[in-house]
């Protein structure tokens with residue numbers, strides 16, 4: 001019974017000695033190889049300490065992607081909710097993201113000023129956010145687009161920007177929200193002119209050339225009886241994700257006391273979750289209501 005076992009051990013030993021001697025003859029030592037020097041070619045992409053690190057993702061060629069997948073115009077609430085679901089997974093799976101903001105085909109993720117995740121390497125932050133987001137987009141697609149198959153794999157580009165102060169971070173987020181407002185107002189009138197007045201895209205574009213925000217509001221109101229301020233907040237303001245304590249109710253089998261054995265009971269647990277808000281972040285009100293988000297500034 002032991003003999004075959006001993007023979008196998010001997011064979012194993014012989015094989016590993018052979019591998020070791022081959023490695024040594026190739027110049028490979030156990031700790032370092034002569035090829036180790038190529039590590040020095042890696043660029044140092046450490047983000048500046050004590051700065052907010054922002055990763056912004058943007059859908060690649062989503063003009064085409066939206067057409068091919070029959071997105072509603074100008075806003076497809078399924079697409080926007082799917083984006084937010086992916087952003088929530090990013091916040092839950094990765095570390096140190098304090099706030100995220102999304103609109104259209106983009107999402108920005110803000111890492112804590114003092115985060116030391118992956119030694120603050122920009123490439124790690126960016127690639128982990130982008131890959132987690134993209135795989136979630138495919139994973140959850142069917143939950144949001146029940147009748148629309150995913151025709152090809154979408155991609156997302158990413159960039160990292162560091163902001164040195166609370167002011168610059170707030171201005172960054174305000175910039176993205178202002179962009180959301182400008183584009184959404186334009187798109188709302190543009191598509192109303194096409195869908196309700198029968199203009200061609202070129203005619204609609206010409207009609208809007210040189211118009212100011214007040215003119216666009218006026219066209220919406222007088223021609224289409226649309227009060228822009230009553231359009232859904234998610235379309236006008238984008239989506240903000242912040243951590244909040246949420247009560248979750250789960251049904252569990254309770255073991256004790258003996259007379260209740262086997263009975264099911266609702267158990268309430270509180271846990272922090274990334275919760276969507278649709279609100280203004282350009283003014284001070286939001287930041288005064290949630291001082292904990294920026295409190296690290298000292």
Ligand code: DGT
Pocket residue numbers: 058059060061062063064066071072073074075076077079080104105
């Ligand atoms: P890129 O980012 O340079 O690879 O190119 P695009 O085409 O992704 O351009 P971008 O990111 O500037 O604009 C976003 C596009 O995504 C825009 O053409 C409209 C489309 N899109 C985003 N959300 C929606 C939506 O809810 N409905 C529709 N119909 N289109 C949307």
Ligand code: MG
Pocket residue numbers: 058059060061062063105
């Ligand atoms: Mg894009």
Ligand code: MG
Pocket residue numbers: 058059104105106
């Ligand atoms: Mg975009």
